[in-house]
Amino acid sequence: MDDEKETGRVEAFSDGVFAVAITLLILNIQLPPITKLQDDHALWGFFGNQWPMLLAFVTSFATIGVMWLNHHRLFKHIRYVDNTLILLNLLLLMVIVFIPYPTALLAQQYIHYPAGHTAAIIYSGTGIIMAICFNLLWRYASYNNRLLGKNADIEEAQAISRQYHFGPLFYIITFTLAWINVPACIILSLLFAIFFALPLRALFPGNKNTQPHREIERVSK
Amino acid sequence: MDDEKETGRVEAFSDGVFAVAITLLILNIQLPPITKLQDDHALWGFFGNQWPMLLAFVTSFATIGVMWLNHHRLFKHIRYVDNTLILLNLLLLMVIVFIPYPTALLAQQYIHYPAGHTAAIIYSGTGIIMAICFNLLWRYASYNNRLLGKNADIEEAQAISRQYHFGPLFYIITFTLAWINVPACIILSLLFAIFFALPLRALFPGNKNTQPHREIERVSK
Amino acid sequence: MDDEKETGRVEAFSDGVFAVAITLLILNIQLPPITKLQDDHALWGFFGNQWPMLLAFVTSFATIGVMWLNHHRLFKHIRYVDNTLILLNLLLLMVIVFIPYPTALLAQQYIHYPAGHTAAIIYSGTGIIMAICFNLLWRYASYNNRLLGKNADIEEAQAISRQYHFGPLFYIITFTLAWINVPACIILSLLFAIFFALPLRALFPGNKNTQPHREIERVSK
Amino acid sequence: MDDEKETGRVEAFSDGVFAVAITLLILNIQLPPITKLQDDHALWGFFGNQWPMLLAFVTSFATIGVMWLNHHRLFKHIRYVDNTLILLNLLLLMVIVFIPYPTALLAQQYIHYPAGHTAAIIYSGTGIIMAICFNLLWRYASYNNRLLGKNADIEEAQAISRQYHFGPLFYIITFTLAWINVPACIILSLLFAIFFALPLRALFPGNKNTQPHREIERVSK
Numbered sequence: 001m002d003d004e005k006e007t008g009r010v011e012a013f014s015d016g017v018f019a020v021a022i023t024l025l026i027l028n029i030q031l032p033p034i035t036k037l038q039d040d041h042a043l044w045g046f047f048g049n050q051w052p053m054l055l056a057f058v059t060s061f062a063t064i065g066v067m068w069l070n071h072h073r074l075f076k077h078i079r080y081v082d083n084t085l086i087l088l089n090l091l092l093l094m095v096i097v098f099i100p101y102p103t104a105l106l107a108q109q110y111i112h113y114p115a116g117h118t119a120a121i122i123y124s125g126t127g128i129i130m131a132i133c134f135n136l137l138w139r140y141a142s143y144n145n146r147l148l149g150k151n152a153d154i155e156e157a158q159a160i161s162r163q164y165h166f167g168p169l170f171y172i173i174t175f176t177l178a179w180i181n182v183p184a185c186i187i188l189s190l191l192f193a194i195f196f197a198l199p200l201r202a203l204f205p206g207n208k209n210t211q212p213h214r215e216i217e218r219v220s221k
Numbered sequence: 222m223d224d225e226k227e228t229g230r231v232e233a234f235s236d237g238v239f240a241v242a243i244t245l246l247i248l249n250i251q252l253p254p255i256t257k258l259q260d261d262h263a264l265w266g267f268f269g270n271q272w273p274m275l276l277a278f279v280t281s282f283a284t285i286g287v288m289w290l291n292h293h294r295l296f297k298h299i300r301y302v303d304n305t306l307i308l309l310n311l312l313l314l315m316v317i318v319f320i321p322y323p324t325a326l327l328a329q330q331y332i333h334y335p336a337g338h339t340a341a342i343i344y345s346g347t348g349i350i351m352a353i354c355f356n357l358l359w360r361y362a363s364y365n366n367r368l369l370g371k372n373a374d375i376e377e378a379q380a381i382s383r384q385y386h387f388g389p390l391f392y393i394i395t396f397t398l399a400w401i402n403v404p405a406c407i408i409l410s411l412l413f414a415i416f417f418a419l420p421l422r423a424l425f426p427g428n429k430n431t432q433p434h435r436e437i438e439r440v441s442k
Numbered sequence: 443m444d445d446e447k448e449t450g451r452v453e454a455f456s457d458g459v460f461a462v463a464i465t466l467l468i469l470n471i472q473l474p475p476i477t478k479l480q481d482d483h484a485l486w487g488f489f490g491n492q493w494p495m496l497l498a499f500v501t502s503f504a505t506i507g508v509m510w511l512n513h514h515r516l517f518k519h520i521r522y523v524d525n526t527l528i529l530l531n532l533l534l535l536m537v538i539v540f541i542p543y544p545t546a547l548l549a550q551q552y553i554h555y556p557a558g559h560t561a562a563i564i565y566s567g568t569g570i571i572m573a574i575c576f577n578l579l580w581r582y583a584s585y586n587n588r589l590l591g592k593n594a595d596i597e598e599a600q601a602i603s604r605q606y607h608f609g610p611l612f613y614i615i616t617f618t619l620a621w622i623n624v625p626a627c628i629i630l631s632l633l634f635a636i637f638f639a640l641p642l643r644a645l646f647p648g649n650k651n652t653q654p655h656r657e658i659e660r661v662s663k
Numbered sequence: 664m665d666d667e668k669e670t671g672r673v674e675a676f677s678d679g680v681f682a683v684a685i686t687l688l689i690l691n692i693q694l695p696p697i698t699k700l701q702d703d704h705a706l707w708g709f710f711g712n713q714w715p716m717l718l719a720f721v722t723s724f725a726t727i728g729v730m731w732l733n734h735h736r737l738f739k740h741i742r743y744v745d746n747t748l749i750l751l752n753l754l755l756l757m758v759i760v761f762i763p764y765p766t767a768l769l770a771q772q773y774i775h776y777p778a779g780h781t782a783a784i785i786y787s788g789t790g791i792i793m794a795i796c797f798n799l800l801w802r803y804a805s806y807n808n809r810l811l812g813k814n815a816d817i818e819e820a821q822a823i824s825r826q827y828h829f830g831p832l833f834y835i836i837t838f839t840l841a842w843i844n845v846p847a848c849i850i851l852s853l854l855f856a857i858f859f860a861l862p863l864r865a866l867f868p869g870n871k872n873t874q875p876h877r878e879i880e881r882v883s884k
Binding site (some may be wrong): 011012015018024025026027029031032043047057058061062065068199 | 230231233234236237238240241242245248303304307308311314315318319321322325326329330333334337338339340343
C-alpha cells in the first residue's frame with residue numbers, strides 16, 4: 001500500500017509534465033497582426049500561409065498524446081517504484097518535453113526548403129532516443145517482474161515487450177530515410193505513431209504456450 | 222478496482238490539460254508600456270483600449286471552465302477505460318486547447334473590423350467540432366452502458382445524451398449566423414455556454430416511464 | 443464515496459490552476475541582454491534595476507500561495523460538490539489567475555511613478571473581488587452544512603466564517619487607502635496576506651458555549 | 664485518514680509546480696529564424712551556436728528533476744500536514760520555480776564571458792538558499808517525529824537527515840569556488856546534484872545499533 005502511493009506520485013508528476021507539454025504547443029500558433037484583421041480577404045490569406053503551423057500543432061499533439069497513452073499503459077503494470085525507475089522516468093520525460101522542438105523544426109523547414117534533410121534527421125534522431133528511453137524504462141521495470149505487481153497481466157506485459165522491440169528499429173529506418181527522402185520519412189513516422197496507438201492485444205495476441213511466467217499467473221488467478 | 226485507477230489517470234491528465242489551457246489565457250493580457258505607467262491619466266486611457274483583451278480572457282475562461290464542468294460530468298459516469306476512449310479523449314482535449322485561439326481572434330477582429338465575418342465563422346466552426354467530439358466520447362462510452370459503472374445513474378446519463386443531441390445543432394445555427402450577423406452569433410454562443418453550465422436534471426427531468434434501463438437501476442438500488 | 447471522488451477532481455483541477463498560475467510568474471523575470479553578460483560590472487548594475495521585477499515575483503508568489511492555502515482549508519471541510527459550487531469555484535479561480543497582472547502593474551508603476559494611484563486602485567479592487575469570491579464559495583458550501591461532511595469540524599468551519607467576514611472589509615480599507623497613500627496601501631495588503639496565512643484556531647479560538655451545531659459534533663465524536 | 668487526504672493535496676500542488684517549472688524550460692530553446700531554415704548548411708551552423716541553450720535545458724531539467732525526487736522522498740515519510748509545513752513547502756517551491764533563471768544565466772555568461780564570476784555567484788547562492796529550505800522543511804517535519812507516520816521508516820528518515828546536513832555546506836563550497844574558479848564551481852555543482860540523486864541507503868547504510876527510535880520501529884513491525 002505504501003508502494004502504490006509512490007507509483008501514484010510518479011504518475012501524477014508525469015501526467016503534469018505531459019499535460020503542460022501538450023498544452024504549451026498552442027503557444028506556437030500566433031494571432032494574425034492587426035492589419036490582417038481589418039479585412040476578411042487578407043485574414044483568409046493569412047490562414048492560407050499559417051497551415052504549416054496548424055499541422056505542426058496537430059502532429060505534436062498526436063505524438064505527445066500517443067506517448068502519454070504508452071506511459072499510461074506501462075504504469076498500469078508497474079506497481080513499485082525505486083530510485084532507478086524515477087531517474088529513467090525523468091530521462092524519458094526530458095525527451096517528451098523536447099519533442100515539440102524537432103516537430104516544429106521539421107514542419108517549418110519542409111515548407112520553406114522541401115529539399116532540406118537537417119530537420120528530418122534531427123526529428124528521427126529524437127525518435128530513436130525516445131524509443132530507447134521507453135525501452136530502458138520498461139525493461140528495467142519488467143525484468144524478472146522486478147517492479148510489476150504480483151497480479152500483473154503477464155500476457156499484456158509481454159505484448160508490450162514485443163511491441164517495444166520494434167521501437168528503436170523503426171526509428172532507425174526513419175532516420176536512414178531522412179538522409180534519402182524526407183516525405184517518405186514523415187509518412188513512415190506517422191504510421192509508426194499509429195502503430196503505438198493501437199491496442200496491444202490486437203497487435204500481439206500472444207503465443208499462449210510459450211510464456212515463461214504463465215505458472216505464476218495461473219496461480220495468482 | 223484496476224479499472225478505477227485507469228479512469229483516475231485519464232481524469233488527472235485531462236484536468237492538467239484543462240488547468241494549463243485555462244491559465245495560459247492570462248498570457249494574452251500584456252502589461253502597459255513604461256511610458257503609460259508614468260502618468261495616471263495615460264494609464265486609464267490604456268485600459269480603456271485594453272478591454273477587448275479582458276473580454277476575450279473572461280469569455281475563454283468561461284468557455285473552457287464550462288467544458289471542464291461537462292468533462293467532469295461525463296467522467297462521473299464513466300468507470301472503465303479502453304484504448305478508443307483514450308484516443309477520443311485526446312481528440313477532445315486537442316480542440317479544448319485550441320479554443321482560446323478563435324476566441325481571441327473573434328474578440329480582436331470585432332473591435333477592429335466589426336463588419337468582418339471570418340473570425341466568427343472560424344469561432345463557430347470550432348464550436349461544431351467541439352460539440353461533435355463531446356458527442357463521440359459520450360456516445361462511445363454510454364452505448365449499451367459499455368464503459369459506465371454497473372451502478373451508473375441511468376436517469377442522468379440519459380439526460381446528458383438528450384442535452385448533447387442539441388450540441389452540434391446549436392453550433393450549426395451559430396455557424397450559419399456567423400455569415401449573416403456577427404453580434405447575434407456571439408450572443409447566441411454565450412447563451413449556449415450557459416445552457417451547458419446548467420444542472421442537467423433542471424433541464425431534462427426525464428420521462429420516467431420510457432427509460433429502457435430502469436429495471437437495472439431499480440435492481441441496483 | 444461517489445461524492446468524495448467528485449471533490450477530488452474539483453481539488454485536482456484547482457491545484458492545477460494554482461500550480462500553473464504560480465509557476466508562470468517566473469516568465470516575468472527576463473534574462474539580461476547579451477551585452478550586459480559580457481561584463482561583471484554591467485551585470486550587477488542590471489540586477490540593481492531588476493529588483494522591482496523580483497519583488498513582484500515574490501509578492502505574487504506569496505499571494506497565490508496563501509490563496510491556495512485558504513482554498514485547501516475550505517476543501518478540507520467541503521465533501522460534496524454540486525453545479526453551483528463548481529461555478530463559484532471557477533469564478534474564484536478566474537480571479538486567482540488574474541492576480542499576477544495587478545501585482546506586476548503595482549510593482550512597476552510604483553518604481554517609475556511613485557505618486558501614481560491607478561495601479562494601487564486596480565490592485566486593491568481586485569482584492570475586494572477575490573475576498574467576495576472566497577466568501578461566496580464558503581457561505582454557499584457551509585450554509586446549513588449544505589456541502590460539508592457529517593463529521594466536519596464545526597469549530598474550525600465557524601472560525602473560517604468569522605475570519606472571512608473581515609476579508610471584503612479589509613480590502614475596502616486598502617482600496618480607500620489607494621486613493622490617498624500608495625505605500626500605506628501596499629504595506630496593509632501584505633499584513634492582510636499574513637493574516638490569512640495564520641492558523642485559524644490561533645486567531646479565533648471559538649466561543650465554545652454558543653456554537654449552534656455543537657450537539658451534532660459531540661455525537662459524532 | 665483525513666490527514667492523508669491533506670498530504671495528498673500538498674503533494675499534488677507541489678507535483679503541479681514541479682511539472683510546470685520543468686516543462687517551461689523548453690520555452691528557452693528558440694526555433695531558428697526562417698533564413699537559416701532555407702539552407703541545410705546554415706541550419707547546422709545555427710545548432711553549433713545553440714548548444715549552450717541545450718546544455719542549460721538539460722542541466723535545469725536534471726536539477727529540478729533531482730529536487731522533485733528529493734521532495735518525493737521527504738513526503739514518503741511525512742504523513743501529517745500543518746500550517747507551518749505548508750508555508751515552508753511554499754518557500755521551497757518558490758526557490759524551485761526560480762532555479763531555471765540562474766541556470767540559464769550561468770550557461771549564457773559562461774559562453775559569452777568565461778572569465779565572469781557574477782552568474783556563478785548568483786547560481787551557487789541560489790543553491791545555498793535551496794539547501795536551507797529543504798533542511799527547514801525536513802527538520803520541522805521530522806523533529807520528534809512531529810509529522811511523520813507512526814510506521815515511518817526511521818532508518819531512512821535518519822539517512823535523509825544525515826544527507827541533508829551536507830547540503831548547505833556543499834553549496835557554501837561551490838559559492839566560495841564561484842569567486843575563484845568558475846569551471847570548478849560548475850563541475851562540483853553537477854557532482855552534488857548526482858549525490859542527491861543517489862539512493863539513500865547506498866550512501867548512509869545507517870549504524871543500526873545507535874538509532875534512538877529503533878524500539879518504536881521494532882514494535883510497529
